[in-house]
Amino acid sequence: MTGIDLALCAQAEITLYGPWKANDVHAPETPRLFTKAQFEWLPELETYRCPAGHLLKRVGRETCGRSGGREEVVVRYGVKAVTCQACPLRPQCTTSHKVGRSLRRSEHEELILAHQAWMETASAKAVYRLRKQTIELVFADLKEHRGLRRFSGHGLVRVRTELALEVLVHNLLALHRCLRQKPNARKIESLTEEKAA
Numbered sequence: 001m002t003g004i005d006l007a008l009c010a011q012a013e014i015t016l017y018g019p020w021k022a023n024d025v026h027a028p029e030t031p032r033l034f035t036k037a038q039f040e041w042l043p044e045l046e047t048y049r050c051p052a053g054h055l056l057k058r059v060g061r062e063t064c065g066r067s068g069g070r071e072e073v074v075v076r077y078g079v080k081a082v083t084c085q086a087c088p089l090r091p092q093c094t095t096s097h098k099v100g101r102s103l104r105r106s107e108h109e110e111l112i113l114a115h116q117a118w119m120e121t122a123s124a125k126a127v128y129r130l131r132k133q134t135i136e137l138v139f140a141d142l143k144e145h146r147g148l149r150r151f152s153g154h155g156l157v158r159v160r161t162e163l164a165l166e167v168l169v170h171n172l173l174a175l176h177r178c179l180r181q182k183p184n185a186r187k188i189e190s191l192t193e194e195k196a197a
Helices: 003-011 081-086 109-119 122-133 135-145 156-196
Strands: 040-042 047-049 055-065 071-078 102-106
Touching (some): 055 102, 122 135
Antiparallel strands (some): 071 102
């Protein structure tokens, strides 16, 4: 899921359920650093303030390619290395000795933050838990019973074809189970009617 996906869903008035996966991964030996959430966004100045009170200046803008040929604008904010080196909170903020701390902000950041807050509500968590009863069962079936752990070819066309065939098999098996159960249901119904008579 990207900020673009959230923007498209908001435009179409679709409520999206799913956790937001931020790329905030640290190696196990790296000490836990301040997260982006611990930096305060100042909308009137269009910048961030770090936990030590320093303002991050806008240092660049980039266009990131996303799936489906889509593009997302991301703005980078940073602090000069001199400022970070003199800061008493530097060990908790950055491991770099050459450059200061920097952050990236998507053009859809407001939607991302709203989505993260929404997914923390009890109602969103309740709906999201239903995945294990619906779509997660299909994923598990494809993975465990059909052996679809990796696609066997390269290219979007081949992957779409392979997945379409797997979905077709899954749907045919579900239809087969349903049709097998109908005669049994009719037999039980007729036996109950006989007993009642």
